[in-house]
Amino acid sequence: MNTASPNPLVWLALFVSLSIGATVADSARLLDGPRQAAMRVLAPIQTGVSRVGHAVTGLTSGWSDVSQLREENAALRRTVDDLVQETVNLRAAELENRELREQLRYARANPGRSLVPAEVIGLDSSSLVGYATISRGTEGGVQVGMTVQSTGGLIGRVTSATATTSRVLLINHPSSAVNARIQNNPGATGQVLGQPDGLLIMRYIPQAETVRVNDVVVTSGLGGAFPANVPIGRVAHVETRDVDLFQRAVIEPFVRFDKLGSVIIDTGFLPAKL
Amino acid sequence: MKTPWWFPATLLFLAALMQATFLPAIGLIRARPELVVTAVVIWAVLRGVKEALPWAFAGGLLLDVFSQMPLGTAALALVVVAFCSSVGEASVFRTNFLLPTVIVFWASVLYGVLYLFLLRTHQLPVDWLGTLRHSVVPSAVLSTLFAPPCYWLLSRVERRTRAIVPVEF
Numbered sequence: 030m031n032t033a034s035p036n037p038l039v040w041l042a043l044f045v046s047l048s049i050g051a052t053v054a055d056s057a058r059l060l061d062g063p064r065q066a067a068m069r070v071l072a073p074i075q076t077g078v079s080r081v082g083h084a085v086t087g088l089t090s091g092w093s094d095v096s097q098l099r100e101e102n103a104a105l106r107r108t109v110d111d112l113v114q115e116t117v118n119l120r121a122a123e124l125e126n127r128e129l130r131e132q133l134r135y136a137r138a139n140p141g142r143s144l145v146p147a148e149v150i151g152l153d154s155s156s157l158v159g160y161a162t163i164s165r166g167t168e169g170g171v172q173v174g175m176t177v178q179s180t181g182g183l184i185g186r187v188t189s190a191t192a193t194t195s196r197v198l199l200i201n202h203p204s205s206a207v208n209a210r211i212q213n214n215p216g217a218t219g220q221v222l223g224q225p226d227g228l229l230i231m232r233y234i235p236q237a238e239t240v241r242v243n244d245v246v247v248t249s250g251l252g253g254a255f256p257a258n259v260p261i262g263r264v265a266h267v268e269t270r271d272v273d274l275f276q277r278a279v280i281e282p283f284v285r286f287d288k289l290g291s292v293i294i295d296t297g298f299l300p301a302k303l
Numbered sequence: 304m305k306t307p308w309w310f311p312a313t314l315l316f317l318a319a320l321m322q323a324t325f326l327p328a329i330g331l332i333r334a335r336p337e338l339v340v341t342a343v344v345i346w347a348v349l350r351g352v353k354e355a356l357p358w359a360f361a362g363g364l365l366l367d368v369f370s371q372m373p374l375g376t377a378a379l380a381l382v383v384v385a386f387c388s389s390v391g392e393a394s395v396f397r398t399n400f401l402l403p404t405v406i407v408f409w410a411s412v413l414y415g416v417l418y419l420f421l422l423r424t425h426q427l428p429v430d431w432l433g434t435l436r437h438s439v440v441p442s443a444v445l446s447t448l449f450a451p452p453c454y455w456l457l458s459r460v461e462r463r464t465r466a467i468v469p470v471e472f
Contacts, residue, residue, distance in 0.1 A: 052375030054374070202428075
């Protein structure tokens with residue numbers, strides 16, 4: 030017996046309509062409730078799976094590390110000799126350390142920055158856009174615009190938040206721009222832009238300013254989008270041409286964006302609305 | 304026999320979870336295989352448009368939810384890709400793994416381009432050239448490498464659930 034199969038174009042039209050309907054309903058925020066409920070259920074699963082992924086990474090890197098241990102052992106013995114010499118210098122550093130501790134105590138007494146920990150539980154599914162999903166949302170005090178960093182340096186800023194999760198635009202995405210400066214040269218300001226290959230480019234550095242390889246780049250706080258003095262990376266290469274108005278520097282970020290694990294959200298900072 | 308409803312649901316859920324959470328956590332390289340696209344495309348070649356489109360729609364919604372992108376974005380791209388891939392069902396070579404493998408590559412590229420286009424319509428910034436070079440094409444290559452084992456698995460399921468049509472003289 031022959032049954033008449035439906036026209037494939039009718040099926041296509043049906044599912045295209047459903048997809049567009051979902052998009053329209055989502056943009057009209059009609060699906061916020063179901064979406065929040067789904068994330069409430071899925072976020073713990075994502076957290077668990079993400080932890081397994083990190084554990085797998087740790088295991089595989091552990092295996093590869095074994096082969097390097099012998100070489101590192103020899104290098105470390107040489108380092109020990111050097112360290113003995115450096116001990117003398119450390120005595121001087123101890124005094125400086127005492128002074129810095131005083132400053133730290135002051136900073137703690139003035140809690141301008143309240144930091145909240147979170148875990149990266151997902152990156153965008155297709156790796157086409159530079160977003161990460163973190164395991165803390167509005168219930169944890171997270172708001173759109175807040176700065177996300179790791180202990181190493183700046184990661185990005187929150188672009189949307191549900192009750193339990195948030196989406197973070199990473200600074201290595203081409204659409205990201207961060208006002209920055211060279212740490213030991215406040216006049217050397219510029220804008221750090223993401224690149225598709227994961228590196229960062231600092232542009233618009235005035236020609237008159239001196240920028241050297243290995244200089245540390247921090248946020249300048251200009252524009253009010255990011256707090257000042259958050260580390261971004263280290264200068265890997267400087268491009269200076271006499272015919273240009275500005276210099277350009279390639280920045281190696283302190284954060285490894287392909288291995289994001291734990292992050293810190295600066296809930297005490299909200300971007301200025303200019 | 305119709306495919307039991309729980310099978311695509313479970314498979315797509317696991318594929319979306321792996322793609323959006325597990326593979327990024329491993330973080331070996333920026334590009335990742337498009338597991339959901341691969342599964343949907345192979346099922347489209349094996350079973351045609353009628354079964355592939357619901358798979359594509361559900362898989363796309365799961366990807367959107369997991370990665371917190373505007374709902375329907377990946378779903379729409381996947382539905383179009385599944386429809387285009389279902390032309391492979393008519394081919395006499397559909398039982399050879401090479402055809403689905405080749406289709407997976409081009410389907411992944413098409414999915415990437417459509418997805419970027421849809422992101423652009425949502426006012427999200429898109430770096431076309433860089434993303435195509437560093438993400439879309441490498442992801443398509445990885446999906447192609449992943450296609451043969453995926454085809455082996457899905458073709459076994461397809462054989463077990465295939466309808467036996469009596470021949471009438």
